[in-house]
Amino acid sequence: MNKKIMPFINIYSLFTIFYYFFGRYDWEIPSYSKLFLWIIILLVSLNMGYYFKYEFTFKKKLNNGKVIEEREDSRVLKTDYYKLFVISCLSIIIFQVIWVVTVLGEFNVINIFESLGSNYYERLDFGKDESALGMQIRTLFWGLTLFAYPIGFVFFNSLKLSGKILLFVTILIDMIAALNMGISKNIGDIVIIYILSVILKKYVHSPSKKKEETNKKKILIVILLFLTMFGAIQQSRDETKGMSSQNQLFSNFSTVREDTFFDVMTFNNVGLVSTIDRMGVYVSHGYTGLAFSLETSFQNTYGLGFSRALMDYARQYLGIELMTKTYMSQIEASYGWPNGMYWSTAYVWFASATSFLFLPLAMFFFGYILSKVEKRFSVYKDVYSLAFLAQLFIQMVYLPANAQIFQSRSALIGIITLSVIYVITGRKIRR
Known part of the structure; x- marks a missing residue:
């Protein structure tokens, strides 16, 4: 199977990285080199998981006439x-x-x-x-x-x-x-x-x-x-x-560059440059939160720190306050980077659950799951893996921003629902 999704994500991710480092803002962060190194490590871990070679669960069924017929009628x-x-x-x-x-x-x-x-x-x-x-x-x-x-x-x-x-x-x-x-x-x-x-x-x-x-x-x-x-x-x-x-939004965290690569490429077209800057900043400013988080110590959130909704449930039903232990809350207290208003990338949310030490492993696992779901759809064309894959793809696009598919209660319940349906229907396919 030719890989379809990850090449697109890689190109998009490289754009967000390039814009962050060479776009409109010169960010005042502790270390550009440390930030760049971590971004590359996490992106490589994601790709390693996606391209990891393993025995495909449904491989033996590819020679089954019924499955071939399903593929032809897909x-x-x-x-x-x-x-x-x-x-x-x-x-x-x-x-x-x-x-x-x-x-x-x-x-x-x-x-x-x-x-x-x-x-x-x-x-x-x-x-x-x-x-x-x-x-x-x-x-x-x-x-x-x-x-x-x-x-x-x-x-x-x-x-x-x-x-x-x-x-x-x-x-x-x-x-x-x-x-x-x-x-x-x-x-x-x-x-x-x-x-x-x-x-x-x-x-x-x-x-x-x-x-x-x-x-x-x-x-x-x-x-x-x-x-x-x-x-x-x-x-x-x-x-x-x-x-x-x-x-004016980021005046406390950056200075403005008068001329950028994008000004030259668009021949200083004001409207076009403005649109690129708005979108570029929107999808990349979270790297600033990541840079601050790399200088902050990990506090245990019992694996729930990746989801605001889960932490809300923990506070509502268990009386446990976990949000203050996340990297997002810590960098707001230490650096003034507003939690909930500015982004810190999905990496920081996941690290709040796993710590940065185990984050590359988590990204490897995420890439592995993405590849597995894509492979299942490529064979069976079932809408259950398709819907699950769509949400995973949305999260991939939001990696420089936040853990989008886990934040609101509706989004969390939605992704849990799709995960359960994906597993149940997968068992039926294997049978």
């Missing part, structure tokens, strides 16, 4: 899969409307761009919304929502017309919900899963070279559209806070 979406797709789409629509109405009191579809910034900060001030019954239901069943986009994008050609319309409506409602809240994450996740679907379609179809070039153009167009929307959302937030630029 372009046809099974009835059960289609039903799951419909349920998942409807779940997104219902749960996102509940979310917005619970926090803001209404689901606005008209003047959403006028209140992007104010709604974002209103959401932050709202506090805990898990107490509302609708939100509790949303949290418990969030796992249902994680099938719609992977199935819809990868098996788009197999969907009925009604299914394609439902997918479009789902995306529209999800995007409107995100804009109501003044956030870009939901939209970003849709883009990330779309990119993954283009990568994975090679397992389902055998595209011609012309089709592959078309797919690359589609990815580029989708990314550009997202960057444009992302820039508008960030600008709206800045204007709400009375900030003229992002420079």
Whole structure:
């Protein structure tokens, strides 16, 4: 099997590293060389796990006629899969409307761009919304929502017309919900899963070279559209806070470079440079938190430090306060890097559970799991491994940012749900 996912992640990771070291900000951190060394160690560990040679669980079944037949029919979406797709789409629509109405009191579809910034900060001030019954239901069943986009994008050609319309409506409602809240994450996740679907379609179809070039153009167009929307959302937030630029956000931790590599490459196009800087800083500023954390001692969080939701549960049900022991809280106290406002990379979250000593091993394991799930989908084209793979891919993209798929309670319950389903369905496949 040709590896599809990790080459894309490597290119993306190298961009975030390059931008951090040579982008708009000259960061004031303890050691650039120490930070760079650790980033490389962790990226290499991830790749070692991904490319680790092992006996594939389902290898013996590749010579079984039934399995070969399933592979040949993989372009046809099974009835059960289609039903799951419909349920998942409807779940997104219902749960996102509940979310917005619970926090803001209404689901606005008209003047959403006028209140992007104010709604974002209103959401932050709202506090805990898990107490509302609708939100509790949303949290418990969030796992249902994680099938719609992977199935819809990868098996788009197999969907009925009604299914394609439902997918479009789902995306529209999800995007409107995100804009109501003044956030870009939901939209970003849709883009990330779309990119993954283009990568994975090679397992389902055998595209011609012309089709592959078309797919690359589609990815580029989708990314550009997202960057444009992302820039508008960030600008709206800045204007709400009375900030003229992002420079004011990190003034205590960096100085601004007047000229960068990206200025030269874009011929000093102000609009384009501004968009690149916003996105570049967004995906790379977490390395500053990592640099500070490398100078901080480990405090035991009993393996729960990688998830804010898990630590919330520990405080709620066991009366144990663990957040203050994480690297994120420690560097806020020592260096002033705000926990929850600025990122510290997913590496720091995972290290809060394992310590930096065992972090390379954890990243090796993460890469191994990613490869195993990808291999299963490449053989069986099952939507359970597909949905699980989509969430793992999102986390890979968010490695320079945070442990995205484990943070909120709904996200945590969702990934646990997918993990359990993945294991159970895997046993059925082996039988």
